[in-house]
Amino acid sequence: MNRIQQKLKEDKKLLSIYFSAGFPNLNDTVAIIKNLEKSGVDMIEIGLPFSDPLADGPTIQASSTQALKNGMTTEVLFNQLKDIRKTVSIPLIIMGYFNPILQYGVEAFCKKCKTIGIDGLIIPDLPIDVYNNEYKTIFETYGLINVFLITPQTSVERIKFIDSISNGFIYMVSSASVTGSSSGFGDAQINYFKRIADMTLKNPQIVGFGISNNETFTQATQYAKGAIIGSAFIKFLSNNTFNKIDEFSNSILN
Amino acid sequence: MTKNMNYNINNNGYYGEFGGAYIPEMLYPNVEELRQNYLKIMAEPSFKAEFDQLLKDYVGRPSPLYFAKRLSEKYTTKIYLKREDLNHTGAHKINNTIGQILMAQRLGKTRIIAETGAGQHGVATATVCALMGLECIVYMGEIDIARQAPNVARMKMLGAEVRPALSGSRTLKDATNEAIRDWINNPVNTHYIIGSVVGPHPYPDMVARFQAIVSEEIQWQLKDKEGTDKPDYVVACVGGGSNAAGAFYHYLNDTDVKLIAVEAAGKGIHSGQSAATSALGFEGIIHGSKTLLMQTNDGQITEPYSISAGLDYPGVGPMHAHLYKSGRAKFMSITDSEAMTAGLELSQLEGIIPAIESSHALAILNQKAFKTNDIVVINLSGRGDKDLQNYIDYFKL
Numbered sequence: 041m042n043r044i045q046q047k048l049k050e051d052k053k054l055l056s057i058y059f060s061a062g063f064p065n066l067n068d069t070v071a072i073i074k075n076l077e078k079s080g081v082d083m084i085e086i087g088l089p090f091s092d093p094l095a096d097g098p099t100i101q102a103s104s105t106q107a108l109k110n111g112m113t114t115e116v117l118f119n120q121l122k123d124i125r126k127t128v129s130i131p132l133i134i135m136g137y138f139n140p141i142l143q144y145g146v147e148a149f150c151k152k153c154k155t156i157g158i159d160g161l162i163i164p165d166l167p168i169d170v171y172n173n174e175y176k177t178i179f180e181t182y183g184l185i186n187v188f189l190i191t192p193q194t195s196v197e198r199i200k201f202i203d204s205i206s207n208g209f210i211y212m213v214s215s216a217s218v219t220g221s222s223s224g225f226g227d228a229q230i231n232y233f234k235r236i237a238d239m240t241l242k243n244p245q246i247v248g249f250g251i252s253n254n255e256t257f258t259q260a261t262q263y264a265k266g267a268i269i270g271s272a273f274i275k276f277l278s279n280n281t282f283n284k285i286d287e288f289s290n291s292i293l294n
Numbered sequence: 295m296t297k298n299m300n301y302n303i304n305n306n307g308y309y310g311e312f313g314g315a316y317i318p319e320m321l322y323p324n325v326e327e328l329r330q331n332y333l334k335i336m337a338e339p340s341f342k343a344e345f346d347q348l349l350k351d352y353v354g355r356p357s358p359l360y361f362a363k364r365l366s367e368k369y370t371t372k373i374y375l376k377r378e379d380l381n382h383t384g385a386h387k388i389n390n391t392i393g394q395i396l397m398a399q400r401l402g403k404t405r406i407i408a409e410t411g412a413g414q415h416g417v418a419t420a421t422v423c424a425l426m427g428l429e430c431i432v433y434m435g436e437i438d439i440a441r442q443a444p445n446v447a448r449m450k451m452l453g454a455e456v457r458p459a460l461s462g463s464r465t466l467k468d469a470t471n472e473a474i475r476d477w478i479n480n481p482v483n484t485h486y487i488i489g490s491v492v493g494p495h496p497y498p499d500m501v502a503r504f505q506a507i508v509s510e511e512i513q514w515q516l517k518d519k520e521g522t523d524k525p526d527y528v529v530a531c532v533g534g535g536s537n538a539a540g541a542f543y544h545y546l547n548d549t550d551v552k553l554i555a556v557e558a559a560g561k562g563i564h565s566g567q568s569a570a571t572s573a574l575g576f577e578g579i580i581h582g583s584k585t586l587l588m589q590t591n592d593g594q595i596t597e598p599y600s601i602s603a604g605l606d607y608p609g610v611g612p613m614h615a616h617l618y619k620s621g622r623a624k625f626m627s628i629t630d631s632e633a634m635t636a637g638l639e640l641s642q643l644e645g646i647i648p649a650i651e652s653s654h655a656l657a658i659l660n661q662k663a664f665k666t667n668d669i670v671v672i673n674l675s676g677r678g679d680k681d682l683q684n685y686i687d688y689f690k691l
Contacts, residue, residue: 139593141593
């Protein structure tokens with residue numbers, strides 16, 4: 041069983057952390073992953089930086105731009121990660137936009153992920169129908185879970201369809217927004233969390249966008265299996281050293 | 295090239311292998327709403343009537359098809375200029391913004407966003423928003439705001455808010471990213487008026503259809519003047535490619551008519567400062583569309599360069615990617631200096647100061663020999679008023 045699927049079976053609320061690979065410094069990737077695992081988070085999303093990240097707000101954009109300036113490429117990231125499974129057992133997901141993956145070659149990319157021990161991919165601009173028609177078998181061949189997003193505007197039929205083709209979790213975007221733009225959840229979002237929870241989908245949901253502290257983590261996970269933090273962690277990394285990562289995780293979980 | 299090929303969009307939103315809608319889920323409801331409705335709305339008699347009436351009374355259409363006598367004598371061929379430069383706001387851009395504002399109204403949208411590079415599309419969008427009394431926000435790269443001050447002032451005077459794009463390279467590509475992010479953040483009340491035949495399906499097709507009036511008019515105007523509705527060549531410049539899409543549209547599947555798309559070579563195709571996407575780009579995804587784009591081997595989108603801000607885009611619309619790949623259109627490229635020279639030449643031979651974008655199309659007359667009785671229609675997509683400072687600096691006028 042895939043590490044993500046195993047993790048989802050645990051009887052607890054999950055904290056997943058996103059960071060942009062190559063930020064703040066090119067070679068920080070492995071140290072950040074190790075410290076995150078040690079700090080008690082449940083999953084890690086490694087951001088493959090892109091020049092034009094359409095779904096991301098200013099914080100993640102700026103970290104991607106910096107990572108690219110630092111020299112991050114797909115090949116460099118794979119090299120940094122090549123021995124990661126010797127020391128780290130936490131589920132690892134690569135999150136990136138489709139173009140860099142397309143240029144690497146989708147099959148070559150997936151194959152490399154399997155070799156390294158990556159468990160899943162989140163590719164926000166890979167359309168569901170294109171995935172289904174062209175790439176699903178490749179992902180399955182290499183044991184990768186593809187994670188789809190839903191938003192408050194996603195129709196019930198489409199959510200059901202997404203649920204039917206997912207085999208890990210559903211990334212529930214908390215509000216109609218780019219990353220890092222919300223502060224606290226209002227009634228509309230809570231109602232949306234409830235509405236999705238009531239659908240009793242086969243895949244658990246993990247909430248992303250707008251989670252930045254213990255309060256929002258607790259609110260989101262009242263209705264969902266877990267929550268993802270990106271921008272708040274990147275802001276933290278800009279101002280703190282790695283040995284303080286456990287303080288960050290503790291501030292969310294406790 | 296296959297004789298019976300169809301160069302229009304297919305039912306899945308692709309031109310050959312190019313196109314599609316590579317968008318995050320957050321944009322799906324908006325784009326899907328548009329996809330499901332655009333053809334239906336465009337076919338409504340009331341829509342057509344209002345669109346036609348505004349093009350006539352407000353834009354000033356039909357734009358003349360002008361036989362350029364002295365230019366024709368110099369190049370010993372028959373050259374017609376399609377005078378999109380005479381449209382209200384000075385370019386073809388208004389054809390599309392009129393169409394899209396009517397579309398937005400019928401979709402019940404109350405807030406309009408747009409991206410702009412040089413400011414021409416921004417001005418055309420601010421204009422139609424003023425006309426219809428809709429809120430208008432135009433994203434423009436911080437660097438472009440500084441170098442296109444007159445158009446920024448025009449947009450403000452028309453009541454639009456101009457928001458600087460501060461990310462990335464702070465030019466057109468980043469303004470487009472910011473507009474897309476705005477749309478993600480405002481999914482219900484907002485319509486995004488994209489300015490070219492780029493972006494996710496159905497935008498490339500919708501914008502091409504609104505610009506198709508250009509070739510529709512060329513057909514009957516040429517029939518009047520030459521007794522045939524078919525020129526031997528249609529020539530247009532391509533940045534994203536909206537004026538070319540309009541000029542080519544009704545000739546796409548008529549291979550008797552040769553199509554020439556002219557890209558900006560900047561300081562030379564291999565100078566590292568160029569926007570000649572067909573020569574320098576390869577297949578990838580930009581702004582939601584699979585097309586040809588300038589990028590690193592690693593898939594990061596690179597910065598184009600041209601003296602002409604309207605051609606300064608790192609991709610081409612998927613229709614053009616298909617026209618290039620299939621060989622249906624011939625792609626040529628023109629450097630800054632060749633374009634500037636052609637702009638000066640048209641000014642002095644015909645008394646028409648062209649936009650630098652359009653000067654690129656004119657400049658192929660020096661690269662390609664046409665036969666004496668060839669009919670060559672060049673789309674004069676915009677007027678040169680906005681470029682005066684550039685011409686002044688370049689020629690030390």
